[in-house]
Amino acid sequence: MENLFTNLAGSLRAALESTGLPAILTDTSMTMVKLTAILVFILLNALWLVYMERKVAGYIQFRPGPNRVGPKGLLQTTADIGKLMSKEVVIPKQADKVLFLLAPALVFAPPLMVFAVVPFGENMAAIDMNIGLFYFLAVASLSTVIFWMAGWSSNNKYSLLGGMRVVAQMVSYELPLVLSILGVVMITGTLNISEIVRSQQGIWFIFAQPLAFLIFFIAGVAECNRAPFDLAEGESELVAGPFTEYSGMGFAMFFLAEYASALVISFMCAILFLGGWLAPFGMTFIPGWIWMFLKVYLVMFLIMWIRWTYPRIRVDQLMGFGWKVLVPLSLANIFVTGLVMKIFKMLGW
Amino acid sequence: MESNQVMKQIKEKYQQVEILDNHLLVPETDIKAVMKELRDAYGYNVLSNETAVDYQEYFEVIYNICRVPEGDMINIKVKIDREKAEIPSVVDIWPSAGWQEREIFDLLGIRFTDHPDMRRILLEDDFEGHPLRRDFKWVGGRD
Amino acid sequence: MLKTQEFTLNMGPQHPATHGVFRLLLHLDGETVVKAEPIMGYLHRGIEKLAESRTYTQVIPYTDRLDYLAAMLNNLGYVQTVEKLMGIEVPERAEYVRVIVSEMSRLASHCLATGAYALDLGAFTGFMFPFREREKLMDMFEMICGSRMTFNYMRIGGVADDLPEEFYPAIKKFLKEFPACVDEYDGLITGNEIFQARTKGVSVLSSKKAIQYGMSGPVLRASGINYDLRKKRPYGVYDKFDFEVPVGENGDCFDRYNCRVLEMRQSHRIIEQALERLQELPEEEPLNAKVPKVIKPPKGEVYHEIEGAKGVLGYNVISDGTVNPYRVHVRRPSFINLSLIDEMCRGWKVADVVAIIGSLDIVLGEVDC
Numbered sequence: 109m110e111n112l113f114t115n116l117a118g119s120l121r122a123a124l125e126s127t128g129l130p131a132i133l134t135d136t137s138m139t140m141v142k143l144t145a146i147l148v149f150i151l152l153n154a155l156w157l158v159y160m161e162r163k164v165a166g167y168i169q170f171r172p173g174p175n176r177v178g179p180k181g182l183l184q185t186t187a188d189i190g191k192l193m194s195k196e197v198v199i200p201k202q203a204d205k206v207l208f209l210l211a212p213a214l215v216f217a218p219p220l221m222v223f224a225v226v227p228f229g230e231n232m233a234a235i236d237m238n239i240g241l242f243y244f245l246a247v248a249s250l251s252t253v254i255f256w257m258a259g260w261s262s263n264n265k266y267s268l269l270g271g272m273r274v275v276a277q278m279v280s281y282e283l284p285l286v287l288s289i290l291g292v293v294m295i296t297g298t299l300n301i302s303e304i305v306r307s308q309q310g311i312w313f314i315f316a317q318p319l320a321f322l323i324f325f326i327a328g329v330a331e332c333n334r335a336p337f338d339l340a341e342g343e344s345e346l347v348a349g350p351f352t353e354y355s356g357m358g359f360a361m362f363f364l365a366e367y368a369s370a371l372v373i374s375f376m377c378a379i380l381f382l383g384g385w386l387a388p389f390g391m392t393f394i395p396g397w398i399w400m401f402l403k404v405y406l407v408m409f410l411i412m413w414i415r416w417t418y419p420r421i422r423v424d425q426l427m428g429f430g431w432k433v434l435v436p437l438s439l440a441n442i443f444v445t446g447l448v449m450k451i452f453k454m455l456g457w
Numbered sequence: 458m459e460s461n462q463v464m465k466q467i468k469e470k471y472q473q474v475e476i477l478d479n480h481l482l483v484p485e486t487d488i489k490a491v492m493k494e495l496r497d498a499y500g501y502n503v504l505s506n507e508t509a510v511d512y513q514e515y516f517e518v519i520y521n522i523c524r525v526p527e528g529d530m531i532n533i534k535v536k537i538d539r540e541k542a543e544i545p546s547v548v549d550i551w552p553s554a555g556w557q558e559r560e561i562f563d564l565l566g567i568r569f570t571d572h573p574d575m576r577r578i579l580l581e582d583d584f585e586g587h588p589l590r591r592d593f594k595w596v597g598g599r600d
Numbered sequence: 601m602l603k604t605q606e607f608t609l610n611m612g613p614q615h616p617a618t619h620g621v622f623r624l625l626l627h628l629d630g631e632t633v634v635k636a637e638p639i640m641g642y643l644h645r646g647i648e649k650l651a652e653s654r655t656y657t658q659v660i661p662y663t664d665r666l667d668y669l670a671a672m673l674n675n676l677g678y679v680q681t682v683e684k685l686m687g688i689e690v691p692e693r694a695e696y697v698r699v700i701v702s703e704m705s706r707l708a709s710h711c712l713a714t715g716a717y718a719l720d721l722g723a724f725t726g727f728m729f730p731f732r733e734r735e736k737l738m739d740m741f742e743m744i745c746g747s748r749m750t751f752n753y754m755r756i757g758g759v760a761d762d763l764p765e766e767f768y769p770a771i772k773k774f775l776k777e778f779p780a781c782v783d784e785y786d787g788l789i790t791g792n793e794i795f796q797a798r799t800k801g802v803s804v805l806s807s808k809k810a811i812q813y814g815m816s817g818p819v820l821r822a823s824g825i826n827y828d829l830r831k832k833r834p835y836g837v838y839d840k841f842d843f844e845v846p847v848g849e850n851g852d853c854f855d856r857y858n859c860r861v862l863e864m865r866q867s868h869r870i871i872e873q874a875l876e877r878l879q880e881l882p883e884e885e886p887l888n889a890k891v892p893k894v895i896k897p898p899k900g901e902v903y904h905e906i907e908g909a910k911g912v913l914g915y916n917v918i919s920d921g922t923v924n925p926y927r928v929h930v931r932r933p934s935f936i937n938l939s940l941i942d943e944m945c946r947g948w949k950v951a952d953v954v955a956i957i958g959s960l961d962i963v964l965g966e967v968d969c
Contacts, residue, residue, distance in 0.1 A: 169728035190941065265609050289750055335722060336794055344617040344720045345954045383838065419794045420722025422951045478900075502815050506914050506931040507901065519916065521749050521903050521931075525811055528832030532903060553814030556939040564648070579641040579968060587650050589927075 113397065114231050117142070142234040145312055146223045150368055157367040158185040161412050168416045188360075195306075195356035200263060203353065204227065207261035209379040211254050212354065212361035218250040219368035226375050227302050229385045229397030240301035241293065244376065245286055248331065251277040251369060255340065258362070259350035270349025273423055274333070274340040280430040281330040281337075287438035293381050293446045305384030312388075314381040319441045323380040323434055325407075328373035330430070335415040370411055371404070378403035460531045463499050467491060480519075480532035480545050482579075490561050492550050500524050501531060504551035509561045511591045516567055520547070537567070545551060548573040564589040606634060610949070613642050617720050617954040620964025624941070626953065633953060636945040638938065643968040650926040656682055656756060656895040659928060665751035666930060667966040669712050670909035672705035672741075675754035678928075680835060681904040681915040682756050683889075685897040693885040694758040695831030696878040697838040700742065700771075701753060703867045703874070707778075708737045709909035710860045710867070713961040716788045717857055720958035721798050726789040733781050736774055742794055743767045771875065778868050786859060798856035803944045806851060813940045816933050817911025818863065819960055821853035822848035829907040840877070841870050855957040860890045860961070896923055910934050910961055932969060934962040 120141065124134045159174065159182060166173025174181035189265045198203055227233035249287045252275055259271020293299060295316065296307045330337035331448055335414040340349040348354075357363070378384060382403045385396030466482055468474050471491060475482040483491050495501045506521040516537045522529040537544050546569035547554045558569045559578040566587035570573060577584065586593050607630075612623035621642035627635040651659045661676040676698055683690060690698075711730040738748040739905030743764050748953040753760050789795055805815070810823040819829055822927065823824040828845040830838040846862035874915025897919040911933025920926040937960050945953050 165724070170732060171728070181908075205719070265607070331797050338722065339951075342722070342951065345723060345951045347616065416626070416725045418723060419718065419726065419792060419798060420797055420951075421794050422949055424795055424949065471607070502811050504914065505814060505816075505912060506929075508916055508931075510918055510927045519903070519929075521905075521914065521916075525820075526827040526832065528829065529825040530826065530833075530903075530905075551814065552812045553936055553939065556935065562937075575863065579644040588646060 111230075112395065113229065121368065143224065146234060147220065150220060150223060150371065151364070153371055154364040154367040155185045155189070157371065157408065158188075158364070160408075161367075161415075164184060164409065164412045165271075165416050168413075185372045189364075192355050192360040199332060199357055199358045200353050202263040206261065207257050208353075209358075211258035211261060212358040214257075215247065215254045215365040216250065216368060217359055218254070219365065219372045222246045222372050223252075225301060226372075226379070227305065227384065227400075229395070229400055231302075232385075232397060233302060236302055239298070239299045241289065241299040241304070244301075245282075245289070245371075248369075248372060249278065249282050251365075254352050258354070262350070262353040264353050266346045266352045267350050270340045270346045270352070273342075273346075274350060274379040276423070277330060277333075277337065277339060277426060277430075280427055281327045281434075284323050284330060284434035285327040287435065287442060288320040288327065290438075291317045291441050292319040294442070294445050294449065300380055305379055305386065308383045308386055312381065312383040312386075317381065317445070319439070320435065320445075321377070323438050323441070324380065325377060325410075327410060327430075327434060328377065329414065330426070332369040334366070334370060334371050334411055336418040336421050337426060339413075339426060342420060344420075349444050351403075353395070370408065374404045374407040374411065377407045382407070413438070458501075458508045460488050460529050463495070463531060467494065470494070477534075480534050482534050482536070485535055485537055489545050489547070489550075491533070492547050495522060495531070495533075496550055504547065504553050504557075505530065507547075507554055507557040507561065509514075511539075511565060512590065513591050516542060516565065518544055518561070520565065522551075540600055543564055543570055545570050548572055564585070566590060606630070611953065612639075618957060618964075619716065619962055619968075622957075622962070622964050622967065623943075624953065624957075625650050626945075626950065627733050628950065630773065631949045631951075632944045633948055633950065636942045636953065638941050640938075640967050641962070642752060643964045645969070647969050648787045648797070648928055648930065651925055653924060655923045656897070656925060656957050657900050659925065660754065660756075661750065661752045663930075664752055665941060665965055666932065666969060667709070667908065667910060667913075667963045668749055669963055670705040670709035671749065671751050672702045672753060672922055673709075673908045673913060675751060675835075675911045676702045677906045677908065677915050678905065678917075679754045679756050680906065681902050681917045682895070682897065684904050685900060685902045685917055686756070686891075686895070686920055688757050688889050688891060690758055690836075690889055691886050692828060692837070693878065693881050694889075696874045696881070697759050697763060697887065698754065699837060699874040700763075700878065701741075701751075701759075701870055703871045704737055704740065704771075706909045707864055707867050707871075708741075709961075711737070713860050713958075714785055714789065714864075716858070717955075717958040717961075718795070720833045721795060723789065723795070724786075726795075729781070729788055733774075733778065736770075740770050740774070742856055743770065747811065755888065755891075757891035758886070762887055768875075768879075771871070775868065775872055775875070779865065782861060782864055782868075783947075790861060796854060796956055799857060799959070801850070802853045802952055803959070804850060804852045805940070805944065809940070809943075810851065814936050815911070815940070816937065817908065819856055819911065820858040822859045823848065823851035824849055829905055829912060833905070835904070835906055837874075841873050853955050856879075856959040856961075894923060898920065905931070908933055910963065910966065911937055930941075930969060932966040934960075934964075934966040935969070938962050938967055 121138055147264055163173040174184035177183040177187045222244050224234045225237045225243050255274040256271045260269045292313050296304050333340050342349055385400040387399050464476050468476055471487050473484045502521045502592045503522050503523050503525045505523050509516055516539055518535045520533040546558055558572055561567050562575055563577040563579050564587055606675040607628040609626045609628055611626055612618040623639040625637040626633055647662050663678045664671040666674050711734040715730035716726040742748050744764055745751045754893045805823050807823040807825050810820050826845055826846055826847050831845055843866045846859050848859050899921040901918040905912050913933055914931030916929040917925055918927040944956050
């Protein structure tokens, strides 16, 4: 079980090689297969997460949630997407048409690109990059541009305000996000994501770096625009922020992309702080990729739980919190980590 | 002080004021002075309600003012000429008159002089006529 | 050359947070409000004009459409005014029934205000909790008069019908559960850090300003003025109940919200007492005063105020001795509470505008009349 997927990939590669294809073609097609698998995985997850979110919200609010379409309402999201696909895509007259249509097409790209380096289990990363963490940070912040594109091109005042909020928010929460990861990088001395997971054999970094975890989690939630940091959307003040003018599939893309980026943050939380695929309490009879999944969904549930409990914070409070609380705290975390590491070294541990 | 006594004292000071069963009838010329007196000397600090009625021969503007937090109330009426339909505004005495006078202007067409913002409030700006006037006839649409 | 420009934003008439078809034309500097121009009238139906061509009884259903969130109170205000005009004494049993239903209406309105306020600030779950109780209240109203929003339950001289048998166990169960529910709102909404950060100190309304602008209801009381007509000028049988008037200190959004939550607890107390007294009265006692078949009040006029859910609700009814009222004017608390919106919004962020409108708790059916 542990190596189910790696074995599958191995036998596929063997089968391809046995047909006598040149090595480069085999490699390319293997990568293609892996990336397609990831794509399918993400899309299915996004669908499932929408359903899960609605169910969780339902139970928090004393109602059953979707329960009509399919068994236990499982096909509700599928039906919704089907409906949205069949709708007309309305393009406002004054909109910048190219950018307006490009934004929803591109919005899925950053989270998908991140998943190329994410290990789903031992040896289960599509591309095991040695600067994976750096790549994650670089690619994840791309979404800012796409949200801004949507906000600007709609030529709607609510969208514009929402777009401005996105940029301000993402730029200022990128900083604590990066700084909080630095503590982990200092301990492990590597940017390779798989290596970081392996170095948590002894102790998960949530215990070694609790403050960093907290900062990473908060900044992560802010990065993917989830409540209480969903100012960009802010449906009670800005209608729907950058997505105000989008209809049909354009809207659905943004909607699903929100879950994809929340999934990215959950994966990063699990990998950097919760020991990735490592089994706790020596329960190795459960395969690593299932552990990984459980941890990801634990974080995901946490994000949903927060969303359905807290009100939204105000834009100036958000910036104040980012710059005056999170950034100094993460700097302090780096300082303390460095100090402790130095002391440990002096003690000769 | 009871509102009855207040009414009597006002009557003594302003000869033209009449006391009718439960309200004061104040001539248009005295209205600002009486109102100021009521607010400053007797502490009627809230204009609770202001409205007007079209009696076909004349308009009557009604002020219900009260003391907060004591809670007693005094009613004041002013008769104004229907043709002229003008009366001094009391916004400078009680700012809460602002929107209520705009509403009266909108629905009854009584113009409040010195009102800082005499525009229609409920009906659209190009609406013709004042619907709460008795001679208003609705043209078009369902009645 | 760089230059800055003011930015106008039409908030409404269709906007999720203006609580109806209300338009606020915001002049913004970045996200800060420079000026807010309120524009209303989208729901103006001319109820005052309509009332002139209806009989006195026919006006009652129109009053339901004013503040449709607390319609019983509107009914009460109107019928009491006409009773005052005609000099009708309402039987004691009817008075207690009236108190029960109007306090239930107040609860329903405050439940909505609390829930919608949480929603305005982005807490969806905070919206669902008070709605759960509102739903129970609506069910009870349905038992009483067959309608959930527009009741038309009060009559001149009494009420339309006796409380049904099944109502008593329902209200008793509700009264038993309700205090714990308010504790839940306190835990979920009032005590929340983000909620407090969003509302405390926002748009402070001084007691002086509140009086000058004729504010009433929770908005006035939040500014520290103890003015509740149920205490100051008791109407009906309100002088026979033991309850307190919650008063705020700072006059900010939080106090306005909190006043409503505290008022819910007091309404709960009033209903409990009224129910007790009602059940002590013999059931044979009439629910309606002896009223002539055709209601024709003598010539005259009455201005009567009651404490509505949103503030002081006043009716000015003028009779010319015929079957139709000569003029009906309603002093709508939402309309007057809203008149300071420009000043209250200035200098605050767009997100605060939503919080400020929500804390005033306006109903557009009442603003526009």
